[in-house]
Amino acid sequence: MSMEQFQDRNVGTQNYFTVDIEDYPVTGMDKFRRVLKRTFRGELFVGLWVVLREMFKFDIHTVQYPKEKLPIGPRYRAIHQMQRLWESGTERCIGCGLCEKICISDCIRMDTRIDDNSRKEVTQYSINLGRCIFCGYCAEVCPELAIVHGGEYENASEQRAHFTLYEDMLTPVDEAIAQKQKEFPGFGAITPHEDERVTKTPLAY
């Protein structure tokens, strides 16, 4: 079914049909007739048949939750992850601080320093998940696709403030080199056919 029907607010132009509701009986005779009709039409047996059929079909819809889990959408925004580069396995985060800046609940705290190669390096990075509203802005703003959302949604904590550290979020280096790291397809990520769309910047005219 398309959404068109629901978005059209001009009541009366859609192909609605009205449910057949009988007039409420007023006279005693009408009421008596309705009782007779309801008694002998066998609607009760229709109900019995329906549930019996379902029992024999045994089309069980239960998900036994802790053992089985429903798949979540790939764009689901759960606990953050820090990605690494595909081939070298170096950390993607360049310490630009944009995520810290944009975070609307002010829950990212980071510290950086200039390392021996004059590159910026993250020394401290933590997210207070008690404050985070999982809005996804940090993942969207990150120029390096470094901070993304993962799929881990079962969290519990003894207190409201619950911090996750850079090391916990970072993809293990062997996983990154083995190309097992998953890209986040959500907001701010590269779109599927990016390769075809990129045009090289000409170096000379």
Add this chain to the structure above:
Amino acid sequence: MDVAFIIETIIKIVVLLLVFSALAGFGTYFERKVLAFMQRRLGPMHVGPYGLLQIAADGVKLFTKEDIIPQNVVAPIFKIAPVITAATAFMAAAAIPFLPEFTLFGYTVRPIISDVNIGVLYVVGVMAIGLYGPLLGGMASANKWSLISAARAASVFISYEVVTGLALLAPIMLVGSLSLIDMNNYQSDGWMIWSQPVAFILFVIATFAETGRTPFHLIANDHEIIDGFGTEYSGMRWGLFFIGEYANMFFISFVTALIFLGGFGDGSLLGALALLGKVAFLFFFFLWTRAAWPDVRPDQLMWLCWKVLMPIAIINIVVTGFVVMF
């Protein structure tokens, strides 16, 4: 009265109590499973294989839970009410033949505790006393929901007692005896349901009201009045209400099968199995309707009883009377 008879009776009583207490427990498991399957769920799955040990877990829970007597309740009545429900349910079983006679190690066992000559009257009467459980429990609870439930219990049980009695009168007139064994034997050449279909339907409707099962589940209607008379109960006292309800369902299934569905027939092994099969089906029917049908309102229930079922029952009796006479 010789000693052997007394010992035999005591053994029978103990066996009956154990078997039906266990069956009541198993009934809850069966009910949850059947309802679950009909609603595309799995039901209890985690305790034991396929949740079979759920009964044991529930039993342990009920026995070990604190038995709370809330403030402001009328304590003696509050405490005795669940006992009345369970006790009357089991007392009613005294006149029900659960199986045909059989011989065990050369000793003839009659699986009925006492074949009193007013069997049906006794069973129906004692089951009706079970009304005092919900009624007293609900009134003593100092809880509004319980009070409403008690009022409903009184009105429903008393009204439907009339229908039960009148519906049973017609088969009794045909058989000429009140003993359930005589009733069973009378049907050797045709089930009572064929000669008394109207009485059968009336009786089944009334049993649903008497046991408080779903289309008439309004004395403990969870979505209206919480658990009705059971709201303030906890632990094993609440469990007694439960055992009473399920035991009642089993016993009334036996009575229905014996009076209307041919009972155990000629008393052979096949007949005995047939009786158990019929009881199992009737019990399943209780669960089946719970999955399929909505509850009716109390006023509709009263309307149905006094304005529809009772006149039909009386007409049925009159017609039966004419048939018997001429």
